[in-house]
Amino acid sequence: MTDPVNKQDELAGTEQPFVQHLFELRDRLLRSLYGVAAVLVVLLFYPGPSKLYDLLAMPLVKTLPEGSRMIAVGVVSPFLVPIKVSVLAAIGLALPWILYQIWAFVAPGLYKHEKKLVLPLVAASTILFYLGAAFCYFFVFGQAFPAIQKMAPLSVAVSPDIEAYLDFVITMFIAFGVAFEVPIVVVILARLGVVTIVQLKSYRTYFVVGAAAVAGLVTPPDPVSMIALLIPMYLLYELGILAAQLFIKHTQAPEESDAAKTY
Numbered sequence: 001m002t003d004p005v006n007k008q009d010e011l012a013g014t015e016q017p018f019v020q021h022l023f024e025l026r027d028r029l030l031r032s033l034y035g036v037a038a039v040l041v042v043l044l045f046y047p048g049p050s051k052l053y054d055l056l057a058m059p060l061v062k063t064l065p066e067g068s069r070m071i072a073v074g075v076v077s078p079f080l081v082p083i084k085v086s087v088l089a090a091i092g093l094a095l096p097w098i099l100y101q102i103w104a105f106v107a108p109g110l111y112k113h114e115k116k117l118v119l120p121l122v123a124a125s126t127i128l129f130y131l132g133a134a135f136c137y138f139f140v141f142g143q144a145f146p147a148i149q150k151m152a153p154l155s156v157a158v159s160p161d162i163e164a165y166l167d168f169v170i171t172m173f174i175a176f177g178v179a180f181e182v183p184i185v186v187v188i189l190a191r192l193g194v195v196t197i198v199q200l201k202s203y204r205t206y207f208v209v210g211a212a213a214v215a216g217l218v219t220p221p222d223p224v225s226m227i228a229l230l231i232p233m234y235l236l237y238e239l240g241i242l243a244a245q246l247f248i249k250h251t252q253a254p255e256e257s258d259a260a261k262t263y
Helices: 018-045 049-061 077-093 095-109 112-151 162-179 182-191 197-202 204-218 223-250 254-262
Strands: none
Touching: 018 049, 018 077, 018 095, 049 077, 049 112, 049 162, 077 095, 077 162, 095 112, 112 162, 112 182, 112 223, 162 204, 162 223, 182 197, 182 223, 197 223, 204 223
């Protein structure tokens, strides 16, 4: 067995002055802002703020009664709300670039086995967040909005405010995006030793109950939306258990691997 104390530290000689780290952090933040700004400029010209908002509102507009339209209560809302959508879309599209800058900043200070853990988790969490938001837009909204319209009293004229709708959509995107991060949370907890794989398997029933409570809180008040979030969360929990077993096996520190071989 190799003595870990006698091993050469992978990071030996890579230390930098604190001020240099601050300069590096500043440069990474500026590059992130430049990336968002570049995407924003493109979106402002094509397809444009108004078209972006129309695209965002499409799932709701299709379900409105014939002749009904969305309204703008605020005086400057018709201008500011589409601009806000463009900014949020720019941040969302530039998210991989932002995460790359974060990774480039912290990677030099990580050991090889830590990089094997962090980089896949960062990439997977980004993809899962996108999938959660896309699932919400293309499936959940398509099921929830018609159900909500059917529950509206005949005496009520349905004309949603554009700013209130944007707030609702952002909340839903974040809720589904975060809910789709279940495998990442499971992997991290298992890798840190907070829970074991056996415990994760035994907690399935408790997770379903908790996921049902979360789905009931964050989704519109209809059973279709609740089930639409509950089922993916459970499947992602099972995926997280499988992924955790692989990560624990392939991201061990050298001393952990040596100890495992010894025993």
